Amino acid sequence: MYLFGKRTEISEMVRRDFYVDDLMTGCQSIEEGLTIKEKMTELLQRSGFLLQKWVSSNQELNLQISEDLGEKKSERGKDIKTDEYSVQLPPQQKPITKRRVISDISRLYDPLGWVSPCVIISKTFIQKIWLSGIDWDQELTSDLLREWESYRKDLEHISKCQIPRWVETRPDDQLIELHGFCDASVAAYAAVVYIRVVDAEGIVKVNLVTSRTKVAPVKQQSIPRLELMGAVLLSELITEVAEVMNIPKSNIHAYTDSSVVLAWLSDHPSRWSTFVGNRVSQILTSDWGDRLTMQELQMNQYTHVCLILEVVHWWSWLLQAPEGAYCCGLRANEKYLKSPFFW
Structure with a gap:
């Protein structure tokens, strides 16, 4: 509690950038890196914590902060x-x-x-x-x-x-967005989150942030239900990423190619069965639940058998898309809601 008595940039790093007893943070310059090391060491030493084995991806900074770089x-x-x-x-x-x-x-x-x-x-x-x-x-x-x-x-x-x-983010970037996608097959369902950055010069950069996959249950489920489970997975994943990276709700975009899932999400959870209603409620109560739109996806690499060497080129396709082109803006049609399939 002593560390959080006064809210500073360094105390925020302690709160945000520690994993167990390892500090994982970043800086924009060598001078900033040295300042972080000095202030962080001083702050933690007050409470009896000693940070050791400092290492950086910048070799010049390494020469000043660490003598033992390991392998x-x-x-x-x-x-x-x-x-x-x-x-x-x-x-x-x-x-x-x-x-x-x-x-x-x-x-x-x-x-x-x-x-x-x-x-x-x-x-x-x-x-x-x-x-x-x-x-x-x-x-x-x-x-x-x-x-x-x-x-x-x-x-x-x-x-x-x-x-x-x-992931190529800087303080002077014009725009930082998260784009999340979910999909499913009879074998598995998946969610993936990309970060899309427009830098100070207007250059667009896209990187994979994280993804999560799960095997479909042994007890066979319908494809729409598996698509819904994928949407739940995405809701959990993108919420975690947005919180860690401090991305505002307006810059979060989530996509599914399932019109059935969008139909379920367009009405109150109490209208559907317990299985569907509980998962719809979970998605809608997330901060971005109202931002799920429909897009024809190319995510079979996650839900079907693939060749390992084909993985890399999937990571940067948003780079080619002009503003708004990656979302077709489709919403659930009333005809879906009238179908007995959803009950």
Whole structure:
């Protein structure tokens, strides 16, 4: 509580930019970085906390703040010199059993969902293994083994995906927007959030911020219900991102290609079944629930099997879109509401 007695920029960093005992923040210049280090160290030392192992993506700043930079690659895939992240694939273990497959998959460290199109395939494969009923230390059946080896071979290219840490935001940017998309298939549903920046010179830059995927339940659900679950996933994800990045509601845009979901959202939750009503209520009570619009999506990379090397080009398509072109502005039509399908 002592740290928050006086509201300053440094105390705000303590509140906002700590993950457990690690400070993760940024600056616009070397001078600002040195000031942050000095003031942060002084503030925390008053309460008996000592910050150590300072490191920066700027090598000149590193020479002034740190003597021990460690290895080129951090244990979690961070390349300090290029300021990029990558996902590392653990070595294959044999024989290929249920236990070893699940162990391999769990070691794919991707907390922000930067390579979700790859990881979701492994999630659906785990579901298949469980449904097959084989024991933990039993080798996979021939069909499952072929599928796993094909996926594993494709997955070897995942380390070629280099994800920049910096999403190219600056204090003098003209506009910063969040664009969130959700979609679903019979196998899975997903949500993804991009940041779209118009800098001081009017240049548009787009970067992937985060995504989240979930395997469809074993108990079969209709596609519209899965689309609704994807919309709920997006509501949770984009709310978290907007709060962390301090993006105003007016700059948040959310999209779905499901006219059924928009129809559900256009009326009071009490009109629908318990399953639908609860999820509609959750979306509408979020800060951006009234900003969900319809757009034909190209998100099959998240909800269908994909090739690993095809992932990268999906990240920057908003870069090509002029203002407003990414939203067709469609809303639910009254004819959908009259259908008994929604009850």
